[in-house]
Amino acid sequence: MTEQSKQVCSLLQAAQKDWKPPTLPQKAADMPQGDMPGDAVHISEAHRTKADAIFPLLLPQLAEICARNPYGRAVITVCGGSGSGKTGAAALLGYYFKQIGIGSYVLSGDNYPRRYPALNDAERLRIFRQGGMHGLTSGALLNPDVWQQLHTWQIEQRDADPTLCADVPWLAVYQAEGRKALAGYLGTPSEQDFDELGQTLARFKNGIDAIWLKRMGRDDAALWYDKVDFSQVKVLIVEWTHGNSDFYCGVDLPVFLYSTPQETMTYRVSRARDGAADSPFVTMVLQIEQRLLESQAHKAKIILSREGKVLSWSEYCKLAVS
Template sequence: MNKQYNRIAASSDEVIAKLSGAKEKVAAITIPADIPHGDMPGDKVEIGDSHTAKAKTIFSKLVDELEKTFKENKYGRAVIAVCGGSGVGKSEIASCLSYLLEQMGIGSYTMSGDNYPHRIPMYNDAERLHVFREGGIRAMVDAGVMSAQNMEVLKKWQIAEDDANAAHAETDTWFGSYLEGGRKCLDEYLGTPKETDFEEVDQIMKAFKDGADKLFLKRMGRDEASLWYDEVDMSQKQVLIVEWTHGNSDYMTQVDIPVLLNSTPQETLEHRRSRNRDGKLDSPFTMMVLELEQNKLVAQAHKAKIIITKAGELISYEDFKKLYNL
């Protein structure tokens, strides 16, 4: 037993030693565009200069956090969560961080949290919409505004995918109850165990930190035939990076270092507009989903060990609060 303990303790010391001088070394490293990335099937990762620059900025602070974490884990292991809103660069920056760690001799694996919803993307999108609409209709009943006439109008908006448009309440006051009720139910679904298997993700993280040499990790594509598990060798890995919108969720207990890639709602919207080649804007429902997810990110931000803005500036939580007038 003592022999095993000494071997494990030495392993932690060896990992920490690899961090020596890492801050200075990272500046000279060139990150190629075709580095390995997360394990989400079909995920398109396009690494640009802004991603590599942000990753290097984050890395300078990550080194200090990793050293503390490695000391606390007898296996010399740590779990990092890279979280943030839509289009903020989670996959790209997580991949860059993993690459930088590997260059320092520290084994790293990037895992996508998007593999762990209960439903494949198509069905989960449908469930989100169903939850919103069912909650809205029930709210109409509770508010005493359910009628055949109102439902006829609502049906037209639903068919047009415009039934989450707040502007309708200006001309049809009854719509306010539908919108408020639907939004409330949607908020209670998004980023909760109703939508995602947080328990499985937490168990994977714990197994990694407890020294597991191999892990079975889920793969979820976009159709029912694209769902399986791969056995992944973790014997030479000291860091598990989870890239995920919900990486800083209160439903997870095993994340050591949450990294928040902050993007204000305005910045997120501009990004999504810029990458829509056909110029089509997101539907009111999609914008509602993004807003609710953003609210959750803001509420969880106090736990982040590292926060970086879309412009690439490291900020404190106090500075973060000023951005959102908290």
């Protein structure tokens, strides 16, 4: 074990003995902020409950991980759907590490899509509709009357509405094939730049002290890189929906915050940042992403319920199917 590893492990081991949740700073600016442009961290009691449950469980696991890294460094991911509490919980974890003398950095995976939000939303819809049209043509279901009705629903943003399928069998085929095509895009390397993020994590774990990090805002003029000083950082916290994905490497300790698609939808509507947040198509997207998250949940080292309860794997499985 290197001297750097020993120092970090010593701090982690000391914290295990007498750690208590610290008093939070009065100023929001004194809390570690994620690096997503335009986002601000708002800490709630729900975030505090989650972070207080997670942090003491991290300490012994991180001690083992940091002991193996010659620079005493480790990567955590806090993942889950929108509104599960990722951003707030990650910020609190960063603050808690600071209080025990360990430097940390909160990195937002939302900086690593291949397209800025408006373009990605358009690409998702294009893929769904193209897949649906292929389903109609391959099933010999497309004719002028079908197209006229479908085109009307597309204009109205209702072509993904499952309630319309009861009396329209061909629409069920359209939606099923569109959904299949969409599932082949969401959370894959076609949508997210996992390679670049994986390379960033590798640089960090290999002891690089100055790393260029990608910044992506909400339009085509908001893309740049910042050079970040990691010389005092030992724990990199990645907060991201896809943080537990199979498509990249470098995460040592995944933490999964469980939430339902309904809870995610409520959060998106309240956020009111993206158009048509409660549309049938967005509902479909959230359902597909939820199944993706659940398929990766077995890799998580820590799983929390919506209420902040630590779940065993069997408890999580029962909750996920209920």
